[in-house]
Amino acid sequence: MKKENNRGFLMFAHNNSEIDYFKLAVINSLLIQKHLKIKNITVVTDPHSLKHGEKTLGKKLIKKAINNIIVIEKDKKFKQSNLRLYKDTSHSAKTLPFYNVNRCDAYDISPYDETILIDADYLIFSDTLNHCWDHNNELMMNWKYQDIMYERKDPTLKRLHDMGITMYWATVVYFRKTQYVKDFFNCVKHVRNNQQYYRDIYKWPGTLYRNDYSFSIAAHMMSGFIDKGIPQLPTTLYKSFDTDDIHKAVDDKTLIMFLEKPKAPGDFMMTKWDSMDLHVMNKWAINRASEELLEYVK
Amino acid sequence: MSTRLNKALEFANYRTTLNNQQAQLKAKIQSLLSYSINGGTFTIDVTLITFCKQLIDEGQQSVVLLDIYNNPIKVDIEPFYEEIRSRYFEVTNEYYAEYEKLRKARKVHKILGLDEKGE
Numbered sequence: 001m002k003k004e005n006n007r008g009f010l011m012f013a014h015n016n017s018e019i020d021y022f023k024l025a026v027i028n029s030l031l032i033q034k035h036l037k038i039k040n041i042t043v044v045t046d047p048h049s050l051k052h053g054e055k056t057l058g059k060k061l062i063k064k065a066i067n068n069i070i071v072i073e074k075d076k077k078f079k080q081s082n083l084r085l086y087k088d089t090s091h092s093a094k095t096l097p098f099y100n101v102n103r104c105d106a107y108d109i110s111p112y113d114e115t116i117l118i119d120a121d122y123l124i125f126s127d128t129l130n131h132c133w134d135h136n137n138e139l140m141m142n143w144k145y146q147d148i149m150y151e152r153k154d155p156t157l158k159r160l161h162d163m164g165i166t167m168y169w170a171t172v173v174y175f176r177k178t179q180y181v182k183d184f185f186n187c188v189k190h191v192r193n194n195q196q197y198y199r200d201i202y203k204w205p206g207t208l209y210r211n212d213y214s215f216s217i218a219a220h221m222m223s224g225f226i227d228k229g230i231p232q233l234p235t236t237l238y239k240s241f242d243t244d245d246i247h248k249a250v251d252d253k254t255l256i257m258f259l260e261k262p263k264a265p266g267d268f269m270m271t272k273w274d275s276m277d278l279h280v281m282n283k284w285a286i287n288r289a290s291e292e293l294l295e296y297v298k
Numbered sequence: 299m300s301t302r303l304n305k306a307l308e309f310a311n312y313r314t315t316l317n318n319q320q321a322q323l324k325a326k327i328q329s330l331l332s333y334s335i336n337g338g339t340f341t342i343d344v345t346l347i348t349f350c351k352q353l354i355d356e357g358q359q360s361v362v363l364l365d366i367y368n369n370p371i372k373v374d375i376e377p378f379y380e381e382i383r384s385r386y387f388e389v390t391n392e393y394y395a396e397y398e399k400l401r402k403a404r405k406v407h408k409i410l411g412l413d414e415k416g417e
Contacts, residue, residue: 128329136337136369150321151314231367234332234339236325256410259318269314272410276326 007133008040008112011120014074014099015049019086019283020290022053024120027290029065030297031124034252042068044102044109061298070109075101082209087242088284089258090266103170103211104192107177107185117173121286122279125253129277131234132174139181139230140174141215142237143167148273149244149259160213161203165220166227169237170211171279180222187218239279244268246285252296255289315406323396330389333382338363338371342382342389350379 009032013025022045029041043066045053050071053062062069084098102109106117116129132140143166145157160167175181191198191214198204202220204213223229243260245268250256253275258268280286286293331342340346340363353361353375362370403409 126329128332131332131334131339134337135334135339136371137367146325148318148322150318234334234366235329238325250411256412261314269311269318270406270410271315271318271322273322274326276322276329 005040006113007038008042008068008110008115009036009038010042010106010110010112010115010117011044012100012103012106013043013045013049013120015046015052016096016099018094018096020052020056020287021120021283022049023057023290024283024286026053026057026062026065027286027293027297028118028120028123030294031252033065034297035124035127036130037127039067040112041066042070042109042111044070044072046074047071048074068111072102074099084208086283088282089245090243090260098208100209100211101192104185104188104214106173107175107182110175110177112177114176115174117170117175119171119279121281121283122171122277123286124277125273126275126277128235129172129174129233135174135234137174137231138176138178139184140233141172141219141230142169142232143216143228144232145169145237145239148238148240148257148271148278149262149269152241152259152262160216161205164203165216167212168216168219168230170215171237171239172233172235172277173215174233184218184222187221188214191217235277237279238276240273240281242281242283244280244282244285246280246282246289249289249292249296252293312404312406312409315409316400316403319400319409320397323393323400327389327393330392331386333385335373335378335381336371338365338369339367340365340371340382342386347379347383347386350375350382354379 011025011028013021015021025043029043032038032041050069078101079097079099082098082100083095085093086096087093106115114133116132158167159165192209195209198217202217219230220227240257240259243265245258247256247258247270255273255278257271257273259271261267261269333340333342358375360372361375362372365371400409407414
């Protein structure tokens, strides 16, 4: 089989009462096809999210966007207990369930030899992730990120704890199927299954379970307890935050955005984001721009 | 608010937007100056181009170079050189065009490529 046929993208999309992650995954799949020319896209979802997607987007569009849908049942207990504060700019905040428990199963779920695991809200506007394929490094993820409001700095996002290990972002992860990577994901699962133990040792803040934490801990352990032991992706991780907003989508690779000023919460400056992949943390903002984006990529 | 103060605030806003947009443009160019081959990734810059040209002039054909991860990557130097050289000029020409466009934009909406209504 050709190498290209065994490469693909993997996303997890579980809706909650407000945020349509499945729709984000559909849009992102179409963006992946457009900019990276990759057809192998697997989305892991649950029956409710899929049914809602079929009703609002139509089966035809979903089929066009995603060639492999894996439906799993949600762990209801986890769903009810893992609550997160979502913001739609500083003006509106809501506490909602955050279902992210199965991301550490990515290795077992992925049908590909080479996989790029991304968040559904990591919008693909360029072909830079194509640099990852066939790479010498079998596992790559970023610890460095760049806020697209360049003046804004948040030191709390650098480490799990002030005196703790470096935080890796599980937003984008490239992996090949090798024994080392299998062990890495087993380690992530171990952290997920023994949260209290690892929370005490690594002192991650709050009660929320985040994959960024479990992937960071696994990265630390699997590097022989060395900081920053797993290599970074050959691309920069750009992020906008939940205090920012999208004004409009200009085309299939350009967004006009409102970015909150660091010294004036609730006040914004504008920016044009063009031809670079972007993690958009304000999910409502993507949902509002989703119709425009869909029109460009359909 | 006085007209003078209004103008000053408007200009401050313009400068902030311009600085951010220039930083973004630089980042975009940097990502375009990345080249992956044979399992390694290289940043295309003047040093790499010059080094490759020197290796060709010395009659080398297949060489090992260190990529951004300091991994050794074996490359055929001539096609590699041709590729990075052509990419370098393609990207820097684009950078020049975009940079000039930004430099000439004197209003926030012009920096963003919008009309006065923000459309």
